[in-house]
Amino acid sequence: MDEPPVLLRQDEVEGLLHYKDLIPRLEVALGKFSKMDSAEVIQPVRTTVPLQKYNGFLGLMPAYLVHEDILCTKLVCFYKRESGSTLPSTQATVLLFDPEYGNVKAVMDGEVITAKRTAAVSAISAKLLMPAKSEVLTILGAGHQALSHYNVFTETFSFKEVRVWSRRKEMAERFAQSTQGHVTVWESVEEAVNGADVIVTVTGASEPVLFGQWVKPGAHVAAVGACRPDWRELDDVLMRQAEVYVDSREGAIAESGDIILSGAKVFAELGEVLNGTRPALREKTTVFKSLGMGIQDAVSAKLVFEQWKSKH
Ligand SMILES: NC(=O)c1ccc[n+]([C@@H]2O[C@H](COP(=O)([O-])OP(=O)(O)OC[C@H]3O[C@@H](n4cnc5c(N)ncnc54)[C@H](O)[C@@H]3O)[C@@H](O)[C@H]2O)c1
C-alpha cells in the first residue's frame, strides 16, 4: 500500500488492452449496472466543470464495482473544436485505487482506454441490435473514435463494405489510407448512409449531422458524439422513429441533447438487454445513444493493471 503508483503511458496501455478480453468484461459490467443494485455498482452521473474560455469541460467519472473491488476514476477534458483545429478534442487520465487503503495503485493514460472501451460498447450494441444480415457499415467522423470503431467493428463483424464521411474530405481520405482494410470516402452524409445497415456517428458536432429520412428502416445507429444536453448529432425524425437504447438512463436524461431535445423515449439500457429483461428489437430501426460510463473505464483499467502485473 505504501508503494508509489505505477505510471502507464499511452503506448503501454495500447499494448495491454485488447478487445477480446475487454468486451466480455464490459458486457458483465453493463449487465450489473442495469440491475440498479447499489450494493453491486456505484456510479454517480459524471460531474462536469465548464471551461467556457476554451469551449470545453472537465468531466469527473468515478465508479466502484463492489464485488470485483474496483475503485477508479477518470478525469477527462473534452472540447468543441473549430474545423481545422490541431488541438486534441479529448484528454483523459485514469486513476485506479486500492479501495481498502485509498491509495492510487496506477495512473494511466486514458486516451486509449476511452477510445477502446467506447468502441467496444458500440460493438456490443451492434451485436445485439444490428440487422441479422448487415453488410454495409458507415462511419461519420474521421477522428480517434472513428478509428477505434473501425478496428473493433471489422475485427468483430464481417461487413462487405465500409464507408467514411468527414466534414473535411481530406480527413476522411487520410482516415481511409490509415485503415488496414478498404474504406470508401463519401462527400455527403446522405450518400454515405444510403442503404447502410450500421451507422456510427463519432463527430464533434453540436447540430444534427444524421437525418432520419436518409436512414434505411431497420438500420442500427451507434451515436457516440453529442454528450451535452444542448448538443445534437441526430435529428428529431430519427430519434422519434427509432427504438432508443442507452448505456445509462440516468446519464441520458441528464446529458444527451439528442434525447432531451427530441423528447424521444428511452426503450432500454444495453445492460437490460444483456440481462434479458428488455428485448433487442433487431428488426426495427435502433439508436444506441452512448455517453460513456465510469464503470467502463474501471473494468478497462483493472484489465490493463492485471496485464501489466502479469508481466512484472
Ligand atoms: N460516448 C462516449 O463514451 C464517448 C467517448 C469519447 C468521445 N466521445 C465523443 O465522440 C466524438 C468523437 O471523439 P474523437 O475523440 O474521435 O474526436 P476527434 O476530434 O478525434 O474527431 C472528431 C471528428 O468529428 C468531426 N467534427 C467535429 N466537429 C464537427 C461538426 N460540427 N460536424 C461534423 N463533424 C465534426 C471532426 O472533423 C473529426 O472527424 C466527440 O463528440 C466526443 O466527445 C464519446
Ligand SMILES: O=C(O)[C@@H]1CCCCN1
Ligand atoms: O465517457 C467518456 O469518456 C466521454 C468523454 C468525452 C465526452 C463524452 N464521454
